[in-house]
Amino acid sequence: MSPNPVVSLQGVTKSYGPKRGVMDLDLEVGEGELLAVLGPNGAGKTTSVEIMEGYRRPDRGTVRVLGLDPVRDRRRCIPQLGIMLQEGGVYPSLSVGEAVRLFAAYFRNPVPPGELLELVGLSDRERSRYRTLSGGERQRLSLALALVGRPRLLFLDEPTAGMDPRARLLTWEAVREQRRRGVTVLLTTHSMEEAERLADRVAIINQGRLVALDTPSALIGAGGGGVVELETIEALSAEGRARLSALASVERSREVAPGRYLLRTATPPQALVEIASLLRDEGPPVLRLQVGGGSLEEVFLELTGGTD
Amino acid sequence: MNGTRLVAPWPRSLRAQLRVELLLLLRQPENLLVILVLPILLLALFAGARIFPAGAGRPADFLIPGVITVALMSTGMVTLGISTAYQRYYRVLKRLGGSPLPTFVLVLAKAGAVLLVEIGQVALLLVIGRLFFGWSGAVLGAIPLMLLGSVCFAGLGLTLAGALRAELTLGGANGLYLLFLVVGGVVLPIDHLPSWLQPVAGALPPALLSSSLRAALGSSAIAGSTVLLLAVWTVALAAAASLLFRWE
Structure with a gap:
């Protein structure tokens, strides 16, 4: 990738017991790129981010952030990072304005507090105590605190979790604005929509491993192969699922929920025909059968969800 | 790239941090109760109690050193201990660890805030003692002892905060406070x-x-062994506090 990646992980492993942590993670984030890390709960998203932020030292592997070791060179690294934790991080009895002014005092050349509150849409809440804010307002204050030092690299851990749609749009716009200014952004999310709308590239993590890394459109599978989505009125029997997987055009199939199936194929049109004829002869009525060309959600579910 | 040049000069962050730490100590009504109201109340209540041996001087001579001790426990052990434990619980300490604020500035700010509050407490208690209870005494010579005691109780509070979860720190600090009111030779x-x-x-x-x-x-003459033992406690508790301290 780029000659001087802003973030580079090589063979990074960190385990907390058998099923937690990350395994052999290789990842690079280029200057000015917005990378979304997508994965279900407990997949290792926060662990990965906290390793890059220097909160955790990996058991194995190399971590470079802005060319530095984020644990050993913490004093030189941290001032260039903007960190938004998944939750908390602010004294509950401080007001919004007091919290922003406090963090501004840590930097030589901070963004003026008024401008910052404008950016995250909290100007009218300046005098409110943190404990009186809604979940979405707390997240936006946390974003403001991450931005106050004009970071080169921004870490956002589930920045829009629990936000109403309006706050989410506002936050997306604030993140895009950082991206336009050339800030490198790494964000974690559950939301496919968020990843699709914001990210230059998407990394999908499942059970601590990187299972896909590409642009949203490449992952959705523009062109040849793709994902076919099938919904039936009731779940297929085990035998029915086996016959589905055995179809010539189907490479892999997964039941992501009872009655909902994702099938990977190199030839979507042929797969549609084969599936339709299989289910015409036997099995429950079909609610939906389509080529999943439109949504990252399907890719995500295909890679991380359900059982075969 | 070296980010240290992006960081504010430390006196500036110290000033801001000290201001906020002081605000946090004094903003909570429950803190004010334990920092100000309780020591004064104890002084007023026990000054009229008939538990002091006759001819052993005024009750205030016994009580003023006692309530100063209570005041230092209130701020160092109870308030500092509990607020630090909750700052960890709310991930404030973790977030500060991910900011350019140097650790020594955070420590100085917390120590400074506690010290300023304690200076106010002691001054107020001495003035009340003099005006209402006819107390007089040699304050200057006692200042080093007050500083030692202050570090000792702050060390105890931070040890609790480091060793226990926030809810347990809250219970533990309040429990010890009650116990010490009874067995500390402060009002009884x-x-x-x-x-x-x-x-x-x-x-x-x-x-x-x-x-x-x-x-x-x-x-009157201070027993050297008493001060020595207090100093040992102080060193031990300060060491335990710094060993047990956790950012998250």
């Missing part, structure tokens, strides 16, 4: 306690501090 002379308890109570920090403060403020 130690010789009123059961005889088996007296040697134990006498070796704990509150009794060590209150009895040596009593000697210092009354211009």
Whole structure:
């Protein structure tokens, strides 16, 4: 990738017991790129981010952030990072304005507090105590605190979790604005929509491993192969699922929920025909059968969800 | 790239951090209760109690060193301990660890805020003692002892905060506070306690501090062994606090 990646992980492993942590993670984030890390709960998203932020030292592997070791060179690294934790991080009895002014005092050349509150849409809440804010307002204050030092690299851990749609749009716009200014952004999310709308590239993590890394459109599978989505009125029997997987055009199939199936194929049109004829002869009525060309959600579910 | 040039000069962040720490200590009504109201209330209530031996000087001579000890416990052990534990619980300490604020500035700011509050407490108690209870004494000589006691109780509060979860720190600090009010020789002379308890109570920090403060403020000889034992407690608790400290 780029000659001087802003973030580079090589063979990074960190385990907390058998099923937690990350395994052999290789990842690079280029200057000015917005990378979304997508994965279900407990997949290792926060662990990965906290390793890059220097909160955790990996058991194995190399971590470079802005060319530095984020644990050993913490004093030189941290001032260039903007960190938004998944939750908390602010004294509950401080007001919004007091919290922003406090963090501004840590930097030589901070963004003026008024401008910052404008950016995250909290100007009218300046005098409110943190404990009186809604979940979405707390997240936006946390974003403001991450931005106050004009970071080169921004870490956002589930920045829009629990936000109403309006706050989410506002936050997306604030993140895009950082991206336009050339800030490198790494964000974690559950939301496919968020990843699709914001990210230059998407990394999908499942059970601590990187299972896909590409642009949203490449992952959705523009062109040849793709994902076919099938919904039936009731779940297929085990035998029915086996016959589905055995179809010539189907490479892999997964039941992501009872009655909902994702099938990977190199030839979507042929797969549609084969599936339709299989289910015409036997099995429950079909609610939906389509080529999943439109949504990252399907890719995500295909890679991380359900059982075969 | 080296990011250290992006960081504010430390006196600026210290000023801002000190201001916020002071605000946080004084903004909570429950803190004000334990920092200000309780020591004054204890002084006023016990000054009229008939538990002091006749001819042993005014009750205030016994009580002023006692309530100063209480005041230092209130701020260092209870308020600092509990607020630090909750700052960890709310991930404030974790977030500060991910900011350019140097650790020594955070420590200085917390120590400074506690010290300023304590100076205010002691001054207020001394003025009230003099105006309403006819107290007088040698304050200057007692200042080093007050500083030692202050570090000792702050160390105890931070040890609790480091060792226990926030809810347990809250319970533990308040429990110890109550216990120390009874066995600390602060408002109740130690010789009123059961005889088996007296040697134990006498070796704990509150009794060590209150009895040596009593000697210092009354211009009589301070027992060197008492101060030495208090110093040992202080060093041990400060070491435990710094060993047990966790950012998250």
